[in-house]
Amino acid sequence: MDPGILTTDDWVVRLNALRMMWACLILAFIAAPSLVIAHAVIPSAVDSGTISEKYNKFRLPLYVVGTLAFIADVALFLYAISLATGIISDIYPSFWQ
Numbered sequence: 335m336d337p338g339i340l341t342t343d344d345w346v347v348r349l350n351a352l353r354m355m356w357a358c359l360i361l362a363f364i365a366a367p368s369l370v371i372a373h374a375v376i377p378s379a380v381d382s383g384t385i386s387e388k389y390n391k392f393r394l395p396l397y398v399v400g401t402l403a404f405i406a407d408v409a410l411f412l413y414a415i416s417l418a419t420g421i422i423s424d425i426y427p428s429f430w431q
Contacts, residue, residue: 354414358407365403372396
């Protein structure tokens with residue numbers, strides 16, 4: 335099995351897919367802490383009396399940011415995977431030879 339030759343356009347597509355994967359990682363690092371803080375840390379700290387009730391107002395914005403980041407992360411990841419699938423089939427047009 336001999337891989338195809340990569341052109342400049344092929345490298346640009348691969349670079350864009352790699353950038354999307356890095357963006358997915360950044361979005362995951364945004365989504366996870368905001369959802370954990372909104373769903374676990376703030377309610378627990380308010381119930382134990384560590385922080386006052388006024389911090390409950392931060393839960394809704396944190397939920398919105400976390401949910402939007404998660405949805406964007408999943409959508410971008412699926413798009414990057416679809417690019418990667420095309421990349422592999424471009425390099426190796428016939429898998430079984």
